[in-house]
Amino acid sequence: ERLPELLRGMPKAELHMHIEGSLEPELIFALAQRNSVAIPYASVEELRRAYAFSNLQSFLDIYYAGASVLLKEQDFYDMAWAYLQRAAADNVIRTEMFFDPQTHTARGVAMETVVNGLHRACVDAQAQLGVSADLILCFLRHLSEEEAFETLEQALPFRDKFIGIGLDSSEVGHPPEKFARVFARCRELGFHLVAHAGEEGPPAYVWTALDLLKVERVDHGVQSTKDPALMRRLAQDRIPLTVCPLSNLKLCVFPDLAQHNLGALLDAGLVATVNSDDPAYFGGYMNENFLQTFAATGLTAQQAFQLADNSFVASFAPAAQKQVWR
Numbered sequence: 439e440r441l442p443e444l445l446r447g448m449p450k451a452e453l454h455m456h457i458e459g460s461l462e463p464e465l466i467f468a469l470a471q472r473n474s475v476a477i478p479y480a481s482v483e484e485l486r487r488a489y490a491f492s493n494l495q496s497f498l499d500i501y502y503a504g505a506s507v508l509l510k511e512q513d514f515y516d517m518a519w520a521y522l523q524r525a526a527a528d529n530v531i532r533t534e535m536f537f538d539p540q541t542h543t544a545r546g547v548a549m550e551t552v553v554n555g556l557h558r559a560c561v562d563a564q565a566q567l568g569v570s571a572d573l574i575l576c577f578l579r580h581l582s583e584e585e586a587f588e589t590l591e592q593a594l595p596f597r598d599k600f601i602g603i604g605l606d607s608s609e610v611g612h613p614p615e616k617f618a619r620v621f622a623r624c625r626e627l628g629f630h631l632v633a634h635a636g637e638e639g640p641p642a643y644v645w646t647a648l649d650l651l652k653v654e655r656v657d658h659g660v661q662s663t664k665d666p667a668l669m670r671r672l673a674q675d676r677i678p679l680t681v682c683p684l685s686n687l688k689l690c691v692f693p694d695l696a697q698h699n700l701g702a703l704l705d706a707g708l709v710a711t712v713n714s715d716d717p718a719y720f721g722g723y724m725n726e727n728f729l730q731t732f733a734a735t736g737l738t739a740q741q742a743f744q745l746a747d748n749s750f751v752a753s754f755a756p757a758a759q760k761q762v763w764r
């Protein structure tokens with residue numbers, strides 16, 4: 439079978455992954471020991487057994503608990519470096535990594551500690567792995583607009599170390615419009631803008647992410663197929679969707695991968711991409727997402743090329759660099 443080799447070997451960009459979601463249980467235990475942080479699991483195996491989720495919130499509770507072992511700049515570096523090596527092994531040559539500073543600053547970790555550790559790993563990735571890596575700061579949507587503005591203020595001294603702003607965490611009940619003013623400010627500041635929308639939430643949240651937040655890409659967006667007018671808008675404006683098949687499977691957005699609508703999104707002419715979201719928690723890095731999705735849905739080699747090309751088209755790398763990759 440040639441298709442798996444094509445999927446593994448093709449150069450690709452990853453545009454939707456949360457660096458805190460790349461913390462493997464082994465690294466959580468090692469950092470807990472190094473930092474003398476108590477965690478409510480007796481072993482790596484017990485922690486991994488807790489990775490059985492019924493929806494987004496059941497995952498987020500464990501994801502925020504796992505991140506509690508991150509205290510020092512070196513911890514953030516080690517986490518990102520482990521992911522970047524793993525990405526390089528999957529022939530990811532460009533990655534745009536989300537980070538959630540509020541998860542750390544709320545525990546007394548300084549913004550500087552978070553950003554400097556992650557950014558140093560990005561610099562080393564280019565030099566040592568040939569992987570182009572940038573950071574996107576995400577606001578937690580279950581927290582307030584005011585807290586998002588405070589986080590932006592804390593991050594601005596380090597504005598050269600991240601390229602964009604995103605919106606993540608619990609979607610339903612926290613619509614994009616809650617963050618319209620802070621996104622308007624981020625837009626004035628020249629950041630790229632993205633938001634999670636239409637993961638569990640309705641198509642209406644995708645519309646407001648586009649029209650009120652003015653995002654350039656939609657993270658997930660898989661609920662958009664429920665709204666034909668929205669599908670036309672996404673196709674006409676060539677708004678990329680950063681789709682995460684194994685995430686959708688593990689969080690029960692689709693009952694099985696064979697039911698996933700990635701093929702329908704591509705058939706409708708949308709700029710859909712494949713991404714790992716939280717690879718340590720959802721059972722696979724980039725190539726595992728490609729391999730399992732193609733095996734389950736019968737997508738073709740031509741669609742594999744389309745997905746790889748879409749990933750570079752949708753990336754926030756400089757235009758000259760994108761041309762080289764395509």
Ligand code: ES4
Binds near residue numbers: 456459494606637715
């Ligand atoms: C996330 Cl899968 C997902 N959805 C929303 N927020 C997140 N943060 C980390 N993973």
Ligand code: ZN
Binds near residue numbers: 456
């Ligand atoms: Zn995500």
